[in-house]
Amino acid sequence: xxxxxxxxxxxxxxxxxxxxxxxxRDEKWELIGGRVVRMMVGARWEHxxxxxxxxxxxxxxxxxxxxxxxxFQESFWLKDRTQDLAVFPDVILxxxxxxxxxxxxxxPLVLIEVLSRGTADRDLLEKKPGYQRIxxxxxxxxxxxxxxxxxxxxxxxxxxxSRVHTDMDDVATLDAIGFSIALAEVFRGLPAxxxxxxxxxxxx
Numbered sequence: 001x002x003x004x005x006x007x008x009x010x011x012x013x014x015x016x017x018x019x020x021x022x023x024x025r026d027e028k029w030e031l032i033g034g035r036v037v038r039m040m041v042g043a044r045w046e047h048x049x050x051x052x053x054x055x056x057x058x059x060x061x062x063x064x065x066x067x068x069x070x071x072f073q074e075s076f077w078l079k080d081r082t083q084d085l086a087v088f089p090d091v092i093l094x095x096x097x098x099x100x101x102x103x104x105x106x107x108p109l110v111l112i113e114v115l116s117r118g119t120a121d122r123d124l125l126e127k128k129p130g131y132q133r134i135x136x137x138x139x140x141x142x143x144x145x146x147x148x149x150x151x152x153x154x155x156x157x158x159x160x161x162s163r164v165h166t167d168m169d170d171v172a173t174l175d176a177i178g179f180s181i182a183l184a185e186v187f188r189g190l191p192a193x194x195x196x197x198x199x200x201x202x203x204x
Contacts, residue, residue, distance in 0.1 A: 009036040013084045032126050034084035046145050047114050048074075049189050051090045054112055054143070054181070058093055061179050069095040069109070069177070077104030078111070085130050090114045091141075093177070107136040110174060115144045128153070132160060138176035143186060148193055150183055 011019070016031045023029055028039040055073040062069040072092040079086045086104075091112035094105045111131050113123045124142065131140050132153075140153040150172045153162045165172050168184040 010034045011036060011084075013079060013081050013086055016084070016086055028088070030088060031084055031086040032122070033130060037122070039088070044116065044145070046190050047090075047116060050114050050143055050145065050186060051112075053186055053188055054091050054141075057181050057185065058091065058110070058179065062093070062095075062177065065178070067095065067177065068097075069093055070098065072105075078106070078108060079104045080106050080130070080134055083130050083133060087127060087130075089127075089131075095177075106134070108134065109136060109176060110139045110141070111137060112141040112143065115142055115146075117146065120144070139174045141172070141174075145190075146193060148183070148187055148190075150186055 011031070011034060013031060016029075016036065019036075020029065030037045030039055051073055055071055059071045061067075062071065070093075072094070074088060074090055076088070076092055077086060078089055078092060089108075089111045091110075092105065092108050093110035093112075094108050096107070098105075113119075113127065115123055128140060128142075131137055132155075138155050142151040142153070143149075144151070148166070148168075150165045150170075151162055152165070152172050152174065153160050154175065165183055168182070168187070170183050171180050172183065172186070173180040
């Protein structure tokens with residue numbers, strides 16, 4: 001059996017948490033399946049715009065319906081000790097009680113990642129399987145900036161079902177919270193794009 005790839009640094013979540021205080025403040029790090037990953041700092045404005053559009057839409061939705069949920073954007077930890085996972089999804093929707101001063105969750109309901117050329121491989125091929133192992137997750141959403149598409153992966157009996165939306169009039173739905181949003185709203189404020197863009201191949 002092959003061991004961990006020696007090209008990378010590997011550690012447990014406990015070790016990672018001890019390491020973080022020694023890292024420079026202007027650096028962003030994640031732990032994905034025990035592999036230490038230095039993240040890109042300073043994403044494109046389009047990335048922030050789309051993440052903000054979804055954050056606002058979800059926050060308004062749960063607030064208007066009096067749902068006991070909170071929506072976090074880009075800088076709140078998702079941690080799962082069983083997977084040595086510590087990451088910053090672009091948007092997290094969490095429902096239920098939280099303790100004062102809490103800085104992470106391990107039981108999200110919805111996770112959203114905004115893909116770009118630099119992050120798509122890692123988000124789809126490494127983070128997605130980890131997200132699917134978290135029992136509370138009902139929906140995982142991948143927003144492709146370059147293709148202007150939205151993929152909603154939903155937990156169903158016996159596994160997962162995915163649907164990709166590519167038309168600006170299409171509506172993406174998160175049934176677990178009764179939420180829907182047109183792609184035109186997801187990409188509001190961004191210029192249109194044309195032509196094919198490469199996307200990583202998923203296994204399963």
